[in-house]
Amino acid sequence: MTVVDLGNGSQVLHTPRFISYQDSCQFFDYLNQNIPWTRPTIRVFAKSHVQPRDTCYVAIEGLTQLVYSGYQPHAYTWNDFSPLKDILDLVLKAIPGSSFNSLLLNRYKGGNDYVGWHADDEKLYGQTPQIASVSFGGERDFLLKKKPSKVVQYEPARNNEGGPPNKRSKKVNHGDQHSFLLKHGSLLVMSGFTQRDWVHSVPKRVKADSVRINLTFRLIL
Numbered sequence: 001m002t003v004v005d006l007g008n009g010s011q012v013l014h015t016p017r018f019i020s021y022q023d024s025c026q027f028f029d030y031l032n033q034n035i036p037w038t039r040p041t042i043r044v045f046a047k048s049h050v051q052p053r054d055t056c057y058v059a060i061e062g063l064t065q066l067v068y069s070g071y072q073p074h075a076y077t078w079n080d081f082s083p084l085k086d087i088l089d090l091v092l093k094a095i096p097g098s099s100f101n102s103l104l105l106n107r108y109k110g111g112n113d114y115v116g117w118h119a120d121d122e123k124l125y126g127q128t129p130q131i132a133s134v135s136f137g138g139e140r141d142f143l144l145k146k147k148p149s150k151v152v153q154y155e156p157a158r159n160n161e162g163g164p165p166n167k168r169s170k171k172v173n174h175g176d177q178h179s180f181l182l183k184h185g186s187l188l189v190m191s192g193f194t195q196r197d198w199v200h201s202v203p204k205r206v207k208a209d210s211v212r213i214n215l216t217f218r219l220i221l
């Protein structure tokens with residue numbers, strides 16, 4: 001297990017061999033065949049497009065309010081897919097004090113499927129959400145980069161001798177980036193202020209041709 005301290009109260013924990021190879025193969029086959037995968041049309045920046053990966057949403061009864069990109073997925077329950085409860089139990093055991101009540105599943109059918117830069121910073125997850133991500137199947141890179149922060153820049157006054165400097169606000173990226181290769185049966189946990197201060201993505205990889213399934217366990221407050 002590796003812990004990466006991102007600074008300012010954000011952490012990532014990575015366990016490449018979290019679930020055994022054999023068990024991971026069984027989970028992968030089960031999920032690939034039994035989850036009712038859909039590829040919804042979502043709205044991003046006022047444009048509709050088909051989400052570039054398959055998805056499914058699972059939550060405890062009563063938690064159906066997840067909405068993202070103008071799309072409200074149907075909420076299945078853990079009882080619909082009992083192996084999900086086994087994976088959840090493994091995650092809960094691995095992270096002392098953790099608690100999760102919802103799960104977003106993603107299936108990347110090949111290297112053209114991806115998730116773009118985003119943070120899971122919806123209000124319903126609270127200020128410091130802990131998100132546990134379990135991956136099966138094809139390996140893909142998971143990238144994290146610092147959100148640009150606004151800084152005030154003072155420009156030297158032009159044609160304005162002796163006057164106040166011109167203030168200009170500029171977005172500055174501090175260049176911090178981290179990359180994790182998410183293997184079959186791996187666990188990655190984002191904690192603290194990671195969703196507030198960082199964005200993450202799984203970029204396209206033209207050469208990746210195998211199917212990858214990812215589960216992100218979350219706690220809706």
Ligand SMILES: O=C(O)CCC(=O)C(=O)O
Nearest residue numbers: 104106115142202214216
């Ligand atoms: O597939 C992954 O590893 C990440 C998925 C993700 O970021 C999300 O569902 O919010």
Ligand SMILES: [Fe+2]
Nearest residue numbers: 118119120200
């Ligand atoms: Fe995410």
